[in-house]
Amino acid sequence: MNDNSEAGPHEQGPEVEPLVKREHLNKTWVGLGLALDWIAWRGQSASLELDQEPKDEGDKLKLYRDRENMADEALVSTLADLPPEIAESLVRGEPERDSRKLVPIPSGVWRQTATSDANDAGQPYRLIGTDDDDSWEGAILGVHVAGYRRIQIRSAFILEKWPEHTLDLEPVPLGPAASPAAVRRVIETAIALTDDEMAPISQREMLTLVKRCFPNARRTQVRDICTELMPTPKPGPKGERDPNRQRHIEELGQKLITAQLHN
Structure with a gap:
């Protein structure tokens, strides 16, 4: 340094x-x-x-x-x-x-x-x-x-x-950031990192988590993979909502971003 x-x-x-x-x-x-x-x-x-x-x-x-x-x-x-x-x-x-x-x-x-x-x-x-x-x-x-x-x-x-004596300046066009394989990895990681008290994660929550890593991920893409990996997805919350659940989802999202960085 x-x-x-x-x-x-x-x-x-x-x-x-x-x-x-x-x-x-x-x-x-x-x-x-x-x-x-x-x-x-x-x-x-x-x-x-x-x-x-x-x-x-x-x-x-x-x-x-x-x-x-x-x-x-x-x-x-x-x-x-x-x-x-x-x-x-x-x-x-x-x-x-x-x-x-x-x-x-x-x-x-x-x-x-x-x-x-x-x-x-x-x-x-x-x-x-x-x-x-x-x-x-x-x-x-x-x-x-x-x-x-x-x-x-x-x-x-x-x-x-970007050599000297030229001013060419064009961003590199990138391919799709949210390939099916990449979205699947995120969902599989989320399932693996979810403890028993939090499981299972609803499809809505999973969509939120995936979009943390891939903002352009499609809802149908996440739904189809969730249906395959979690045949009986958790329905929406009923009765009193766990006040700590949103915090746990936020923490899980941070872990997923970190895990995705080297993929």
């Missing part, structure tokens, strides 16, 4: 925020914020010609932010598309629950990470950008589970995927 203790690259520029230059990626690891700046601008001035002519300063700022949002999406989708062992060799960070060490970021995090409100869709993780004062403060924060701070990425990967 001490081999990356250089100061951040940001300096005040005359027109817009200063940009990362090629020499800032000479370290083995770079901070998330620095990597995202490079992906967006490749060391070029942010006053370069954009896809459309801005009408005023407010419109110009929006165009800049749109490009930076595209950089966020490009990084997350590229990592989500990689084989797990490769993705986990490229990115590391400090777990929120144990900031004393750097660990590989589980590959499953990327497919479950939102980069903006527009693509949130109930995702359990959110990519958090950095400010100019600390290029090492990039984070992936969890909604229902602990996330990771001080994210670092191998600079060689960044330079290979």
Whole structure:
């Protein structure tokens, strides 16, 4: 961790925020914020010609932010598309629950990470950008589970995927996140983790749990697998509802998200 203790690259520029230059990626690891700046601008001035002519300063700022949002999406989708062992060799960070060490970021995090409100869709993780004062403060924060701070990425990967002297920037199109096999794994895991006092889980509760891992999972998909694995599903609650049941479901959802990260 001490081999990356250089100061951040940001300096005040005359027109817009200063940009990362090629020499800032000479370290083995770079901070998330620095990597995202490079992906967006490749060391070029942010006053370069954009896809459309801005009408005023407010419109110009929006165009800049749109490009930076595209950089966020490009990084997350590229990592989500990689084989797990490769993705986990490229990115590391400090777990929120144990900031004393750097660990590989589980590959499953990327497919479950939102980069903006527009693509949130109930995702359990959110990519958090950095400010100019600390290029090492990039984070992936969890909604229902602990996330990771001080994210670092191998600079060689960044330079290979987003080389200098080009501004091509397209997110990687991802395949369906909720395949039948993946949904089945989540349901089987939920059944295995449910203690006798909680069992059986209703189909409605199971749908809630599956959507924690795969927000786009279909109700019919969950119902069909539940019917196969639990031939006599539990009906809706009758009489007085267990006041602790919702808390147990929430805790089970957190366990499922954690179990899914390496799948």
